Amino acid sequence: MTIFQNLLTPEFKQLYNDAIDAIIDPANGLVNTCILKYGGSATQQTVCNNCLYDTISRLSSNMYNGTGPKPFSDGGICPVCLGSGSITRNSVIKEEKVNLAIIMDNKYFFNVANALNLNSNHIQILCKVELLPKLQNAVELIVHDLAYQQAGEPQYCGLSQHKYAFMLWRVK
Numbered sequence: 705m706t707i708f709q710n711l712l713t714p715e716f717k718q719l720y721n722d723a724i725d726a727i728i729d730p731a732n733g734l735v736n737t738c739i740l741k742y743g744g745s746a747t748q749q750t751v752c753n754n755c756l757y758d759t760i761s762r763l764s765s766n767m768y769n770g771t772g773p774k775p776f777s778d779g780g781i782c783p784v785c786l787g788s789g790s791i792t793r794n795s796v797i798k799e800e801k802v803n804l805a806i807i808m809d810n811k812y813f814f815n816v817a818n819a820l821n822l823n824s825n826h827i828q829i830l831c832k833v834e835l836l837p838k839l840q841n842a843v844e845l846i847v848h849d850l851a852y853q854q855a856g857e858p859q860y861c862g863l864s865q866h867k868y869a870f871m872l873w874r875v876k
């Protein structure tokens with residue numbers, strides 16, 4: 705057994721975890737309320753809300769559906785879908801507020817292997833591992849009104865317990 709292993713007592717581990725807990729405590733100055741966005745800006749096709757849809761031709765049946773915003777006469781061209789029977793709209797981007805400890809200055813990043821590739825566009829996030837799936841699913845992270853994208857795999861930390869993770873993001 706090395707001296708270092710002797711140091712890793714349950715008390716020491718608790719101290720370490722307490723220290724990180726303090727860093728990611730929402731009351732602490734390092735913690736920012738950020739917005740995670742999921743699902744990107746994909747578009748989706750939906751049936752036109754103004755005309756009757758013809759399921760055989762997969763086009764507008766050229767008849768007003770009685771409830772849409774722009775009535776037109778039977779046999780005419782639907783003014784909403786222009787006869788295509790469907791409309792394209794942006795899918796709703798889901799978003800969620802999360803509290804993350806953020807290190808903005810790369811001089812203070814933890815555990816970074818190739819620090820030479822880092823610049824002021826990078827930030828490092830420290831969070832509990834429970835939050836990682838959300839971070840990894842997100843297509844965008846908004847911090848101080850700037851949009852960031854993931855810049856690498858998370859690195860686990862927390863001595864032997866993997867309670868926490870660091871993750872790099874860079875400006876989109």
Ligand SMILES: [Zn+2]
Nearest residue numbers: 752755782785
């Ligand atoms: Zn239509």
